[in-house]
Amino acid sequence: MDGTSYGYTTDVRYRDLDPRGHVNHVVYVSYMEQAKGAFLREVVGVALDEVNTVVRSLDVEYERSIESGQQVTVDLRVENVGETSFTIAYRLSADGRLVATAETVSVLLDERGKPRAIPDRWRRRIEEYDRGDRGEPM
Template sequence: MTDFDSDLDLDVDAPDESDGPFVADLDVRFRDLDVMGHVNNAVYVSYLEQARLEYFAAVVDLDVDAPGNVVANLEIDYERSIEIDSDVRVTLWVDRLGETSFRMRYELRDGEETAATATTTQVVVGDDGSPRSVPDEWRERIVAFEGDRVDV
């Protein structure tokens, strides 16, 4: 079972297949800042997670009783700092869909500037923590939404 951050609003509209990559607009909170007044580097990863949860809620129609998925790999390249008054937008998409895993790509932007790019590899797991096949319903919804962006 997946635990969700209790202050995360997952009431998002399902996107149309023609909308292009999924976009999540996020707020910078005071608690996200470090002593320099910048968003702490670890918080960027939290932004990825929040955007990913919004993606699953909108595209996959994730049910909290559905099989879980874990981050098996994370790569992030920081390009610029984000500050309290920033307009943070995360664009994300699935570009590879395997038997038990899928890869997601992210671009974090502050207005027109890229603040970071990232990649995660997610593995679907059962209650015992062992890999499971990506559920057919997830696969169908992801392929329908992503179209040519995803390699199956």
């Protein structure tokens, strides 16, 4: 992942574990969603539950398991902002070791569920963050 990334860290919870004591594979995606929500709130200035987005595509490459008691860090970077969608690349690590890489494409929808344009304010905040300008979200 090149360029500026956003970091989000969380602890592994008991409910994240499968019967073998590993974090279930779908929980990796939950960690990514938590990181995306934090990024949108802290950088873009919008709460994930206040905007209507859907994931159009998801690609995950699992490298190793996450164990009970570990801390998970999700580094993400907005790779592309299109007309109605944005692409995010993710790098997940547990206690400093790579556990997965992933990419999502999310589409912004209007109140009728139809794709709508990504607001210019979002684009500006993402560009400012990528350049290293860490001003307060609008």
